[in-house]
Amino acid sequence: MDLIDPSDSLERQNEKLQQIVEALMRKVEQSPDQTGLAYAQFERAAMLEEQVRQRTVDLERTLDLLHESNARFALARQEAEDARANLADAIETINEGFALFDHSDRLVLYNSRFCEALGDVRRQLSTGLAFDDYIALISGSADLDWKAEETPASWRKTRMRLHRKDHVVFNIRLKGNRWMQVSEHRTDTRGTVILQTDVSEIMRLERQERDKLVHKQALMLRATLDHIKQGICIFDHHRRLVGWNRRMEDLLRRRIGPTFRGGNFEELLDRLEDLFTYSGAMGKSDLSDWARIDGGREALSFEVLRNDAAIFDVFMQEMPDRGFVISFTDITQERQTSSALRELNETLEKRVSDRTIELGDALEAAKRANASKTRFVAAASHDLLQPMSAAKLYTSVLEDRLSSGSEHELLRKTTSALESAESIITALLDISKLDLGLATYDLTSVDLNRVFTTLFNEFAPLAKARGLDLRFVPTSLKVRSDQSYLYRILQNIISNAIRYTTGRKILVGVRRLGDVARIDVCDQGPGISADDQSLIFQEFQQLKKVRGDQVGLGLGLAIVDRACKMLDHGLDLRSEPGGGSCFSVSLKLSRRATPVQAPVKTPDMKTTTRGLLVGLVENDAALRNSISLTIEALGSDVLQSRSGEDALELYKELGVVPDGFLLDYQLGEGISGTDLVPALRDRYGALPIVIISANRSQQLHDRCQALGVALAHKPLSRAKIADFLVSLQNAE
The missing domain is CATH 1.20.58 (Methane Monooxygenase Hydroxylase; Chain G, domain 1)
Structure with missing residues (x-):
């Protein structure tokens, strides 16, 4: 116990x-x-x-x-x-309104400037106020200036959707031309900090600058319209006349004053009915129906005739705001010139027709004469070849019987002359067939090594007799050609090389270049100048002889040229005086070709965007302004800066964060576009960024890829900028 x-x-x-x-x-x-x-x-x-x-x-x-x-x-x-x-x-x-909501969305702290611009809301604020009740108070404030399509309920729904984001910045329009910027941030403890900043002065200054820019653009547009030769008039989406140029007044032959300004399109058609007459099926009712279409109008083009016989081409096209523009072009002179040309053309056609008939008759006569000549050459060649062959047999028999002496030498020269005559006749026959298109050929797979072997067996004795080293490089390639004509082509080239060379070596080989085989025949001859290279392939053209035994009409290379064109083979010559010559024949390899797929085309897209804010950093003023105008024309806003330092200071001063950035790579002095990327990422997170540059080096491409930003090459187009804005819109 x-x-x-x-x-x-x-x-x-x-x-x-x-x-x-x-x-x-x-x-x-x-x-x-x-x-x-x-x-x-x-x-x-x-x-x-x-x-x-x-x-x-x-x-x-x-x-x-x-x-x-x-x-x-x-x-x-x-x-x-x-x-x-x-x-x-x-x-x-601090100068801004400040409020802190805890993790359960209860108001725990705020300063005296919070909701200062909303007097009726300010009086009802107290700690412990739920965020939903706070939004309800804001939406019910009498100081808010609602847009036409906006209601308190729709605003509350949008505001609560924004509240679910960790970071958001937006503007609220107040009565009295005042603006309040709201910046909402999520804390580490899942609370919410709200900052309210009066940006009325900034918005007014921005609007003033925009109005100045719009006014300047309007003046430039007016000056441009007044200096073009077409008459221009512009109607708004209510079909009221809102703009025109001086040329339009000249075409109408009347001043567009109070009587016309702001007039309805149909009323203007009625007033101008006595001045113009429509051509074709187009009428006043058709134009009125077209103007009444609520968007999606297709462009119209037609002609009208003024009461003094002047002719005008009229073009009507819809604008993005559903208004439309009409252009009048005076084509009277063109129509008169066209009429005169038509009359002249009819006269010329009659003369040409008559002359064509005459030339046709002459051509038919020439064809008949040429065909007759060809048939004669072919028949004569055939008839002459037979006795020549016989004569050669006879001389060979005599040569065997005469073993020596002057008679033997004479017989040898006779045999040589007969062979030369035979080759000349054969060449004439070949050239006549090629000229008339009578030659037939069959494209097959040809083994080049077999052709080389045959040519070597034919020319090796002749080359040896003249002390020449004739070499063929073995090959396993097969080409697509006609074996007979390919043999004749190479035969003529090698024959010329043996005949004209002054050196000791002749080389024949083939080189594979992708899907093509190139056959080269190279010698150590005197070479051919650039001026003469275009002549040697013509008929009956021979250069200065360098050997005393040269015989011929100069048809060998002409046959080579025509045969290569007929077979679609490439023919090339590389030569210079004193450096020898190299003839090349290019042929397709014998194998099945791979089909080529047609490229896929991407349709054009015309896109407009709304509500985006783009941060543009570009040191070139002209380009900076042009890009800004393009972005604004597409429906978005832009903050311009000439350097990276100015951009960071501007965003900090305004307290806004653009939805994306367009950064020039080379910004002059200071940081570059790629150096600005980490600073923006550290401050605003992983927002979309595009580097623009005319530099197409691989180094810049790799740098952008490492930073995780896109690269767009200059010049920029409207389509590129539109694609960038669409990507920003889709990312929201």
């Missing part, structure tokens, strides 16, 4: 022990018992006193710890109150 209840506090336990000790001491002192029982009780009392002393020490230590904890808690509480006071003072000193 325990004397002390452990559940009691230390003070209570000590108090009980003290009472027990005092009671035991009194009992021992008053007891008459002299036995050891009294001493035992005294000893027990002493032990209990020691326990009381130990418990007292523990109690004092516990009290000290408690006092120390209370002191620390008081200090921490004071520090928290000081920090909260400092935070309140700090947010009170």
